[in-house]
Amino acid sequence: SQQGEEDPQALSIQEGENATMNCSYKTSINNLQWYRQNSGRGLVHLILIRSNEREKHSGRLRVTLDTSKKSSSLLITASRAADTASYFCATGRLNSGYALNFGKGTSLLVTP
């Protein structure tokens, strides 16, 4: 069953603006990850944040994690048209090896 719920479902911004996506989850986690999917293709891993971390940066990406609220956010700064994609948060599945549960995703459109 799906674990994460992202919001908003869709987001439209202009190049140069920042994009913020949120994810909520239901059960305890070891880590939370964000993936990007372009046009129905395979997903690409963006960033992983562990349960004992509160914030993590990677290039223009900033991820926060609040385990007390069971929520995470992904911030993309200075967005570009190439950032147009769907973004999914994912959490591990207890007692199921390394398979992940994926949220419903946020569809981001960045217009020039």
Next chain:
Amino acid sequence: SAVISQKPSRDICQRGTSLTIQCQVDSQVTMMFWYRQQPGQSLTLIATANQGSEATYESGFVIDKFPISRPNLTFSTLTVSNMSPEDSSIYLCSVEGISGANVLTFGAGSRLTVL
């Protein structure tokens, strides 16, 4: 980084037929995962395939409908049997550990349309 090749990349199939999707990884991996992504939806795990053992299926997915083979550490197939239009989806294989612990690397996906 490792490459995962999936084929076919897309296909249009007739109702009642079966199609086998192949997933080839260019390095040896223990676990492979097959996901389904229905139109406009998120990913749902179909099964976990370990080499040398039977695949483990998630609730709602059965071996008769989605038989999986895992003959070695670099290859797996997923068959979608007796297809109906509801099976129209993107099917994705993925592996863990190549890009980092707990991180999944995905193939490009196989987009199936069932008429």
